[in-house]
Amino acid sequence: xxxxxxxxxxxxxxxxxxxxxxxxxxxxxxxxxxxxxxxxxxxxxxxxxxxxxxxxxxxxxxxxxxxxxxxxxxxxxxxxxxxxxxxxxxxxxxxxxxxxxxxxxxxxxxxxxxxxxxxxxxxxxxxxxxxxxxxxxxxxxxxxxxxxxxxxxxxxxxxxxxxxxxxxxxxxxxxxxxxxxxxxxxxxxxxxxxxxxxxxxxxxxxxxxxxxxxxxxxxxxxxxxxxxxxxxxxxxxxxxxxxxxxxxxxxxxxxxxxxxxxxxxxxxxxxxxxxxxxxxxxxxxxxxxxxxxxxxxxxxxxxxxxxxxxxxxxxxxxxxxxxxxxxxxxxxxxxxxxxxxxxxxxxxxxxxxxxxxxxxxxxxxxxxxxxxxxxxxxxxxxxxxxxxxxxxxxxxxxxxxx
Numbered sequence: 001x002x003x004x005x006x007x008x009x010x011x012x013x014x015x016x017x018x019x020x021x022x023x024x025x026x027x028x029x030x031x032x033x034x035x036x037x038x039x040x041x042x043x044x045x046x047x048x049x050x051x052x053x054x055x056x057x058x059x060x061x062x063x064x065x066x067x068x069x070x071x072x073x074x075x076x077x078x079x080x081x082x083x084x085x086x087x088x089x090x091x092x093x094x095x096x097x098x099x100x101x102x103x104x105x106x107x108x109x110x111x112x113x114x115x116x117x118x119x120x121x122x123x124x125x126x127x128x129x130x131x132x133x134x135x136x137x138x139x140x141x142x143x144x145x146x147x148x149x150x151x152x153x154x155x156x157x158x159x160x161x162x163x164x165x166x167x168x169x170x171x172x173x174x175x176x177x178x179x180x181x182x183x184x185x186x187x188x189x190x191x192x193x194x195x196x197x198x199x200x201x202x203x204x205x206x207x208x209x210x211x212x213x214x215x216x217x218x219x220x221x222x223x224x225x226x227x228x229x230x231x232x233x234x235x236x237x238x239x240x241x242x243x244x245x246x247x248x249x250x251x252x253x254x255x256x257x258x259x260x261x262x263x264x265x266x267x268x269x270x271x272x273x274x275x276x277x278x279x280x281x282x283x284x285x286x287x288x289x290x291x292x293x294x295x296x297x298x299x300x301x302x303x304x305x306x307x308x309x310x311x312x313x314x315x316x317x318x319x320x321x322x323x324x325x326x327x328x329x330x331x332x333x334x335x336x337x338x339x340x341x342x343x344x345x346x347x348x349x350x351x352x353x354x355x356x357x358x359x360x361x362x363x364x365x366x367x368x369x370x371x372x373x374x375x376x377x378x379x380x381x382x383x384x385x386x387x388x389x390x391x392x393x394x395x396x397x398x399x400x401x402x
Contacts (some may be wrong), residue, residue, distance in 0.1 A: 003334050008392050015387035018140035021380060027132040028115060028125045032348035033107035034166045040081030042104045047084055047160055048051040048382040054142055056088030063170025065262030069209040069307050071256035073267050080170040081162030092155030093401035097178055098137045099349050101164030105372050112374040121380045128202040134365025137383060141390035154398040164349055167311045172352055174279040184324050184397055185389065187350045187362035190371060199344035199363045201317040202351055203275045204282050206310035210236060216266040228266025230257045232300035233268035238291065240272055245287045247281040250274050278314050312347040313355040320359040328361050331392040337385060364390055
């Protein structure tokens with residue numbers, strides 16, 4: 001180890017004694033796919049029991065209302081699980097936000113349900129890296145910090161949401177609220193690479209459903225009286241796809257609509273994902289969407305309703321974020337861990353936190369790999385490594401109030 005204080009050394013010793021592997025195995029044995037409300041409730045209860053050993057007020061909060069668009073263009077309510085929220089010492093001089101998610105991409109009927117040892121020290125299973133391993137790391141670090149003399153200087157909020165894997169639509173307001181006024185935030189997504197590399201800058205992401213309403217007519221007798229929603233949707237798809245440029249990717253993902261061959265179709269739904277690289281790119285993308293929708297609606301004499309938004313704003317690496325990354329890097333160096341970072345094409349709750357002008361490192365979780373696949377794995381020794389990294393980072397942030 002490098003230049004660690006006595007308090008930091010004590011914290012590192014404490015995290016190694018935490019039952020992180022047992023927690024990962026227990027939590028990962030419960031299916032908590034984003035749509036599995038029963039499984040999410042079970043995991044939420046287990047997490048609440050574990051995190052209740054920390055001080056403060058712990059609550060399970062209902063998600064914000066969320067709707068989705070069906071293939072026929074109708075909006076419907078979408079249910080999500082409750083979100084865990086813990087608030088500790090809100091009047092302390094240094095305030096942090098720590099976030100993670102309890103949901104996984106593996107539904108209740110997914111074939112990937114069981115834990116297996118791939119080799120000694122490498123555990124495979126649904127959510128072991130993304131991110132039940134990260135939740136165990138977060139808890140171990142906080143328990144070690146609570147045992148230190150610096151704890152009274154530190155306040156924090158913990159948010160563990162139930163819908164991160166589907167864009168956090170029901171928990172985004174809670175994340176935005178809890179980020180307010182924080183010195184920094186740590187999110188426990190797995191490391192960007194198995195060697196522990198962190199994710200730096202991230203693009204934004206917006207998912208949109210365009211509901212096109214035309215007018216039906218007989219395709220043989222009076223097609224001129226119809227307004228073809230499918231043709232309008234195709235035109236909209238081509239125009240949006242043509243808008244891709246440096247700083248903005250556009251993926252036309254799906255189109256629904258149409259009917260019998262002898263009827264001019266009067267409805268269609270177009271699904272598009274746009275990923276702006278920066279805040280200015282997001283503004284430009286929104287202008288493109290609004291202008292293109294207006295032009296296509298006028299050209300085809302149809303109505304177009306836009307459902308969706310940029311739910312993940314771009315996350316730049318600004319000076320405040322660079323300073324926080326540097327602090328984490330130095331903590332790693334003093335622990336004998338080489339920490340670096342690189343841009344990522346993916347998005348997560350770190351995007352939403354950064355949108356509140358709070359610096360965030362959002363890959364403080366475990367080392368592992370092949371997430372979102374049946375080959376997902378956790379490198380077990382990284383539990384203690386990353387918990388120590390978090391504990392030292394948090395203690396150094398708390399020490400700023402000295």
